Amino acid sequence: MQTYKLVMPEDLNHYGFLFGGNLLKWVDEVAWIAATLHYPGMNFVTVAIDNVQFKQSVRQGSILRFECQWLRQGRTSVQFQVQVFRNSQEESENSTVVFSTVVTMVRVDGQGQKVSLESE
Numbered sequence: 001m002q003t004y005k006l007v008m009p010e011d012l013n014h015y016g017f018l019f020g021g022n023l024l025k026w027v028d029e030v031a032w033i034a035a036t037l038h039y040p041g042m043n044f045v046t047v048a049i050d051n052v053q054f055k056q057s058v059r060q061g062s063i064l065r066f067e068c069q070w071l072r073q074g075r076t077s078v079q080f081q082v083q084v085f086r087n088s089q090e091e092s093e094n095s096t097v098v099f100s101t102v103v104t105m106v107r108v109d110g111q112g113q114k115v116s117l118e119s120e
Helices: 020-038
Strands: 002-006 043-049 063-073 077-086 096-108
Touching: 002 020, 020 043, 020 063, 020 077, 020 096
Parallel strands: none
Antiparallel strands: 002 063, 043 096, 063 077, 077 096
16 A cells, blocks of 8 residues: 655644654554555554654655555454655655554454454
8 A cells, every 4th residue: 555645834843854753643544544444344453563763854845655565464463564755756766765664453343352353
């Protein structure tokens, strides 16, 4: 799955750089959308975001490309690799990676309890 986000003034800190928390929010949202599309009708919550390390700074007006790929499935959880690239209007091999992580989502029932991905 691939999607884009424009970095707006309200996304920045007082130094003019993208707040890391906003990027994490977008990464979490992209992973949730991917899980929901991959497993229709199931409810998911985030249980882990691995290795939070911001590799490049991001300024206002940057266009970020989010790429999310399914990695593996457990009994109740699924993992997605999320990579974020800066200013990638054209699909090129020279895009700058600004962030990369693995997000683990777990399937839950209406009461927030873990549920097997196999059960209905």
